[in-house]
Amino acid sequence: MGDMVIVNCTVVDGRAADGMEPIHDAAVLVLGERIAAVGPRPDILEQARDVRRVDLGGAYLTPGLINMHTHLSLSLPGQSGESVKSLGPHDLALYMADGARRTLDCGVTTVRCVAEKDHADFALRRAIESGRAAGPRIFTAGRALVCTGGHGHDSSDTLECDGPDEFRRGARGQIKAGADLIKVMISGGIAGEHERIDTPQLFADEMEAVLATAHAWGRKVTAHAGPAEVIAQAVELGLDCVEHGYELTPEVAAAMAGRGTALVPTLLVTRCKEFFDELGVPEWMQCRSLGAGPRHLESYAMALAAGVEVLLGSDMPPFWRYEGTNATVRELEYMSEAGLGPARAMHAATLGPARWLGAEADLGTVETGKYADLIALAADPLAATSAFRGVRWVMKGGEIVRDDLAGWPTS
Secondary structure (H helix, E strand, C coil): CCCEEEEEEEECCHHHHHCCCCEEEEEEEEECCEEEEEEEHHHHHCCCCCCEEEEEEEEEEEECEEEEEECCCCCCCCHHHHHHHCCCHHHHHHHHHHHHHHHHHCCEEEEEECCCHHHHHHHHHHHHHCCCCCCCEEEECCCEEEECCCCCCCCCCEEEECHHHHHHHHHHHHHHHCCCEEEEECECCCCCCCCCCCCECCCHHHHHHHHHHHHHCCCEEEEEEEEHHHHHHHHHHCCCEEEEEEECCHHHHHHHHHHCCEEECCHHHHCCHHHHHHHCCCHHHHHHHHHCHHHHHHHHHHHHHHCCCECCCCCCCCCCEECCEEHHHHHHHHHHHHHHCHHHHHHHHCHHHHHHCCCCCCCCCCCCCCECCEEEECCCCCCCHHHHHHEEEEEECCEEEEECCCCCCCC
16 A cells, blocks of 8 residues: 556546546546545646556556445355355354455455354454455445244344344344344245245334334345335335345336335346356255246346346355356346446446445545545446456555556557
8 A cells, every 4th residue: 555646547437327428548646545636647647746656558447346245155055055054163254254355356345245154244344444354345234134934044144033023133233243234034035945036024013123223223224035015015114225126016116216225136146057056056946046037137127117226236256256257247247238238337336336335425436535446447348348357456445456467558
């Protein structure tokens, strides 16, 4: 880390979806952790005569990506998942720290964890913030709240609750531990053997108890949810975000848009057979997941048509190598290809998540005063979302944490 001026780049960020033009032949002055100035190169160099220069060789400079659906301690049904579940607390911490380092290396500078085992996410966040471990900024829900026997109940990344009082206590317990948001499982999903995607799992008074408690403490609530009827009820009660949304209807999508309920579609989880095979995921889960794929894509199209705010979230580990890139970028490509387009995809991966997290003063764009969380790409991300496959340089908080620019053509 140190003061520097970044030159020979084109600055592009999530405001492009609102008509913000890229800044060609740009420079970015970084002082400490934050951006001190950004603009045309001659203007910025006047302010940075005695500061070291970092030449990006004509790269496109964007904000770091924000992945809104991550599980650094993910354990799906199958042999690989069972091995993760069997990790002791020390092994689990190291396993998650390795995943955090890999995540940052692929250009994801912020994550939202939506169910992690044994509150190890809080220890990992402290280690990253203190500089003892490398990784992205972490916003976390702690353990997800679930009814007895509900979705994900068989892992230590959830907390079983029944009745309004227990769900209130569960929400307060996560907040006491340091949670930035609350995650609740309100329907079945693709990873529960004795449930269906459309299985309702909370009564209205339980859902209302979670929402009222979290909102009273200034925390948003996101919900694992598949079917339209369950989502409609939660949206009416004030739900802030839906994870997956496998079976939306136009009416429910319109209600989400009207109430400002965001969607993290996680399209990848219903089209990732190679990933399932790699982890030894059983046939029943693969059939349920892949069979939900066509309807999932229809639901996503409904959300886009209604104007729902959609946000990037992979569900698969953010760094996982898949289809020639990492899971984060592949998810963003799916979102773009299925109707979002490159400019709005960039918004869904940067400024949109920052706003949902209440962190837009610090994250999401390349602007004066914000953290210098930046990535450099060889190609224009407004021309094709696949440009994010070409991340070669990563900065977090003014520190260059990855530099593979050697050999790039300079301009």
